Amino acid sequence: MANCAGTIFGEKKMTAEGIERTFTVNYMSNFWLTTNLLDILKEKWRIKNHYGCWQSHFFKNAKLNFDDLQSVEKFNGLTATSNAMFARLFFTFELARRLEETKVTANAFNPGVIKSKLLAGSAWYLKLLGVLYKPFEKDICDVSTWLSTSDEVQNVSGRFFDKDREIVPFHEKFDAAIGKRLWTMCEQISGN
Known part of the structure; x- marks a missing residue:
């Protein structure tokens, strides 16, 4: 299973469930899908979980702010996306730790530049940057x-x-400790 859902939104918007949509798409969707399929995944012998993240240099300034995990207080689309992808790394490593005694693996990866609609909801300048990357897709x-x-x-x-x-x-x-705290907070957010 490869969880690669991701997008960049230019403005903050809350879902009907009260979760900021950038955090929902880039992180919570992966958390929810994986945790709800975990028992099924464990039944299989050689299942691999993969979580698409961004290029590693985008994580240089990313951080997990547990007081504003969803980047609601001071929203910036690019920062919110970077932080959600950073959270995805912590989720992957925590998941791998929890699965140590099973045959299920969990790894994160940089997918590279792939044809996608990642920038469809982003600011104009990011869409322009996307055009420049087109030849490398x-x-x-x-x-x-x-x-x-x-x-x-x-x-x-x-x-x-x-x-x-x-x-x-x-x-x-x-x-x-950060991985465990993130997992617990996201269980509360998702109602799992």
Whole structure:
């Protein structure tokens, strides 16, 4: 299973459930889908969970602000998206930790530049940037396919892969307490 839903919105908007939509699409959708399918995933022998994130340099200034996890108080579309993707990394590493005694793996990856509607709801200047990236777009995400099919990473879990398949060592900086706190908060938000 590859969770790659993502978008950038130019303005803050709350869903009917009272969750900011950037956080909903970029993080909560992944959390909700995975946690609701977890028992089914555990029944399978070689299931791999993959979470598409952004390029690693976007995480340089990202942070998890537990007082404003959804970036509602001071909304900026790009910052809200970066922070939600950063939360996705913590979710992936926490999920991998929780699945250590199973045959299920959980890894994060940078999908690279792929044809998508990621910037459809974003500000005009980001759409312009998207036009500049058009020549580099791919039809498929090679790293997700590789993670799903390669025996080389069959038992690898809790790692971040970039588009060149090299492991980016974010897992070494993972703070389990933050992962647990994020998981608990998101259970409360989702009602799980």
